Amino acid sequence: MQLSNAQVDEFMRSGYLLLPELFSRREVDVVKSELPALFAGETSTSSRILEQDGRIVRSVYGVQTTNEICQQVTRHPRLLLPARRLLGGDVYLHQFKINAKAALGGDRWDWHQDYIFWRNEDGMPAPRVVTVAVYLDDVTEFNGPMMLLPGSHREGVIEPTDERVGNGSGRLRYALNLETLRALVSRYGICAPKGPAGTVLIFDANIVHGSAPNMSPFDRAVAFVTFNSTENILPQSEHPRPEFLAGRDFRPLTPVDDDVWSAPERSRLRDAEDSVAV
Secondary structure (H helix, E strand, O other): OOOOHHHHHHHHHOOOEOOOOOOOOHHHHHHOOOHHHHOOOOOOOOOEEEEOOOOOOEEEOOOOEEEEEEEEHOHHHHHHHHHHHHHHOEEEEEEEEOOOOOOOOOEEEEEEOOOHHHHHHHOOOOOEEEEEEEEEEEEEEOOOOOOOOOOOOOOOOOOOOOOOOOOOOHHHOOOOOOOHHHHHHHHHHHHOOOOOOOOOEEEEEOOOOOEEOOOOOOOEEEEEEEEEOOOOOOOOOOOOOOOOOOOOOOOOOOOOOOOOOOHHHHHHHHHHHHHOOO
């Protein structure tokens, strides 16, 4: 899948691009079928973050290293090719995570920019990085959609006046304070890109974003793939962050087949499972 010139222009202007129903429900179901095991922590190389109650899963990081389906997500051409186009060349995987945002339990994410984390914590040279979010559930106004300030990426890095140490809740280091947020919202406004499962949201590393708690009875799982330019690799560090937070395999990603989740053998298996369920 290649972005049109108009789509690229829209991304450069707004700092994000929404691609409704880029994946079919059947394709999304292939990925969603992996979530129970991933959220249960049935892998030794992933990192699970829990909500403040210590019970509900907030996020899982790095599961592409042990889960074949998640690894295919990071190399799917409908995600990889747009990232290449926007970043002007080859890309590698900087980070992969799934945010659960569970029904009646998913907490907020403070207003922030992503690049400031990667610059300050990992030494990333420049914001030549984009994140591609795949909606694994319908994202509505009720279940804690991500909110963006369209155009705010043009501000560059916004240095916070106070730092808050993240602790597994919504309180993030480098979160924006109230005065800064008010000024930015008055300038750019707020939007909440919504859509059915299978929709894809691509956003700039400097766009200001956050999300409210999920007060609905509906889950809002989203897979986030962060692609970094191979010309923007992280410097050597004596004390690098864990690989699941800041990938250091700088080899360019190559795409899997576009129909990787609709192969005949997988379709037959899914049909058999459906018939048993009925």
